[in-house]
Amino acid sequence: MANSYWVEPDVKFVKQLMGLGGETLKKCYQCATCSVVCPISPDEKPFPRKEMIAAQWGLKDKLVGNMDVWLCHHCNDCSTYCPRGARPGDVLNAVRAYSIQEYAWPKWLGKIVPDGRFWWLLLAIPVAIFLFVLGVTGHLHIPEGEIEFAHFFPTLLVDLIFVPLAMVWIPLTFGIGIYRFMTDIHKNALAEGKTKRKDLNIPDFLKSIACALPTILSHNKFSQCSENKGRYLSHILVFFSFLGLFVVTNIFFVALYILQIPGPYSMVNPVKILANVSGIALLVGAILMISNRLKDTDANVSKGSYFDWSLIILVLGLAVTGLLSQYIRLANVAVIAYPMYFAHLVLVFCLFTYLPFSKLAHMVYRTLAMAYSRYSEREPCE
């Protein structure tokens, strides 16, 4: 049979998935309860049953570059109903973590970001850069007088670091990953008969992104989960607070450089209010995520790996340092306010720099996969 698939199980890959939170994957005995109970899986070729055997057999090519892995929202309805405790939800989560590493460029960053042994190094990089920049420019001390963060870390310096990160580093590194990701999921969809569209047409694909946006913004996939309703609230809080903070950052960027209005801005300024509301939402969202995961070890709660936890801790850290920087500034305690601000900037740097390598990369990959599933007509366009 010429059209037989050459199976080459990769035992190492199996072990890696196990290490990324999928340690239960071998328990699956292919009853397909998971595919039946999954509230969001398409009717044709439903996941995660087929992904489970691919994971057991170490078939990397059937998992990395499989859009279905990204359509999963980790509700864990499947894990709750799995008669063998194979936790398909967690296994797909592990596959996503692996995929992020696989598409990462440069590769070594993809290896060390999810590696728990190197957290200190990831923090040390921005700390070293900031200390060096501050030292060279003579700002390595707590300024006198009313607290204004620009006195300590000049805005220009901040932007000289962050603008290139946002404008060059992220597009470059992520772009390569995205390109390879899109090529792979299209190839895989063709191979597995999940699409009839032979080529990947950019304008149509952009339309599909628009198609997927209502679902993404309304979080209505999350709301279909029955076992893990808590995740809907925490994720929507974090999601919209990031969106809010993104908007705020852009407005202030315009205010500063185009309208020439330097901060700090009044606390009743509507943009400032949005910033604070977002900050608090981020804090609440992060706390909810943590408490959801720490609730006892019910089947519906995934314990999570370092890869998951590092992002949640980062989000919590961002919210805490951001809000505290502001409140301590208002309380006028310079010795705490400035270091807090420094810490906040370190965390923002981490967020930006490690975005394509951390779990946060799902925001792009999942969006693309959801768009592609509409493009391929696997799911209808809303």
Add this chain to the structure above:
Amino acid sequence: MEKKLGVYICTGCGIGEALDIEKLEKKVPPKIKVRKTHPIMCSPEGIELIKQDIAEEGVNTAVIAACSRRVLYDVFDFGPETVVQRVNLREGVVWSHKPQEEGEVDEFIQEMAEDYLRMGMAEAEKILPAEPAELEEPIDKRIMVMGGGVTGLSAALEVARAGYEAVVIEKEAQAGGFAARMRKQTPSVHPYEDLQEPVIQEIIREAEAHPKVEIRTGTEVSRIAGAPGLYDVTLKPTGTKNKWDIPAPVEAAEGAEAPAQPPMADEATPENPANILAKDPEAERFGAVILATGWKPYELEAPEKPAEPAEAAEGEEAKKEGEEGEEVKEALSLEHLGYGKLANVVTNVALEEMAAQGKILRPSDGKPATSVAFVQCPGQGSDEDFPYAAAITSMVALKQAKYVREDGGADAKAYIFYQHMRTLGQNEYFYKSAQQDEGIFLTKGDIVGVSENGNGSLVLEAKDTLLGENIKVSVDMVVLGTGMVPTTKDDPVLNLAYRQGPGFRDLDLFEGYCDSNFICFPYETRRTGIYTAGCVRRAMSIQECREDAMGAALKAIQCIESANRGVSVHPRSGDMTFPDFFFQRCTQCKRCTEECPFGALDDDEKGTPLPNPTRCRRCGTCMGACPERIIGFSDYNIDSIGSAVKAMDVPEEDEKPRVLILACENDAYPALDMAAMHGLTYSPFVRVIPVRCLGSVNVVWIKDALSKGVDGALLIGCKFGDDYQCHFIKGSELCDIRMDKIGEALLSLALEKERVQQVQIAIDEYDKIPGIISEFMATIEEVGPNPFKGF
């Protein structure tokens, strides 16, 4: 012995309300003086009443008209001297029939009760207390165990622990069987996850050390003559011939002159062994035999190696042959697996032997095998496993997959392609532990083929896999999950000096496995005194074999102790009766000898039956077979049942038809009782007589009934055929054949053959009883009344 009957009518349980008891009592003939009624006959007062009559009035036969004989038999037991005849008024009459007018005594129901009482009394006149069969020689209580593997040695140890002596006969030079040639065994202890060191060495040590166990290696059984308790066994060194070997059966071709019979003992030679009636004076005596000869590997037939270009033509030829013989077809359908052609395709047995010797190496070049595929089902569109495979075959594949992982390092891969993964009970944990090994890959799959990949490695292709597509894998070796063929498949093994042949009969019902009825009677065979255990009975794991050995050991002991007391072992355990032959009238027709399901009867040169009381199970099949009606039991014979049939009252009115039901006491009679307990009702025109087995039904009873004017006879018995449930294996089937023949006889009497029918029922099908009876009544109505009525 002079009969003195006492009739006891119970009026409890609704009998007194539904029937006119006074009228019923009047049906007792005046010559029977002792007649009593009691509201609760089974109460201590009721029992005391009967006991008093036995002691003071000399009653020796108590006719108790109360409930079914299937209940309270222990309460109505007055010792071996007193015959008890039960008349089933409760289940048989008042519970299973509703009066046409509520609260009134119904004419039809009253007639039914009266008939049953008459029939009961008539039968009771003809039966005598049973006397145990007496043996001429003292029995030997030693047990011979055939086979010195796990099962045989375990059985011997169980026998010894119970205080009896066991002699193990092993044909190989070493005891231990296949278990001694294994690397590891599947787990038998918590947590049922890890491979275990084979327990066989420990069992051998224990058996060798036990004073009541004797192991004789290098020994075979030449002949087993005799009967339970009195087996005379000739043993011989393995591979030798002996003048006591069982001669090949001689059968006269039709029309030809009878061939020469095997010689008597003094003329016999190893080449021309003695006939089965000859007795070896040096034979050893045993009480019972445990057959634990186990299994042999299923022989895959390697396709013949044809010259390359001729391959296609050869294939066609093989196809033609395949149509004729099944074995060729088997070999053909396995050709795609490459067995015999590719050195690296081996059976699970070969792999086990290799693994026990050392590391798993490719047979082609001796390189370590780091990826191995286990094929559990030959595929080609069928989801059947290899012949003789069972749950153990799945377990072996999982075990050997673990060997591959043990030997091949961290990247070693073991694939298992199955259609059925059978890991029963605790073995599920073993399945899980193998499944959770990251180097073991399991999938359902239909094997398309195995081919060579150039460098000695193989490519296995499969379709319909769990991966959702056709797949190919490259492997070093392919292991075929072939099954365990029972040694009894092609070889009688036992070498019995029985008229019915040296081995078991009809084993093809069980594909050669040695069994009589799996569900109801494990360990039993169709040869009383010979009990099977282990893989000769069913493909089993070592643990299962050990448990099985215990069962067979206990059965063997039970047999010896029953034979010793002259009672039946099974299934009529404790029955003291034995078929009595009135030899003066025997015509040497040999029907009893041939039809006995248990080979209890041998015969002499003239063909006169030679009974072996301890082989008999008291089913009465011989009695049903005998055209001369010279076989009977003291409490169950042609006359006793015939008298009951003749005692039936057959009115001449057309609106009162009469039907005789002969119901097997094992399934049908309980089903009738249960129907009554569940409040189901049936026609009041039937009269039910329980029989030991439909095989014991003699056609004369049917003839008696029909010539008396009874409109029809319905025989209800156990299911027969492949999934038979007959307690005596062949009884209901033999009856069916006889009834077929009676149909012709009826036609010659100008009676419709629809008047006699046989139906099959299982014990739990009581709900079918009303339907079966009303259907038969409808047939009888259609056929019309019996013209012999009133003659």
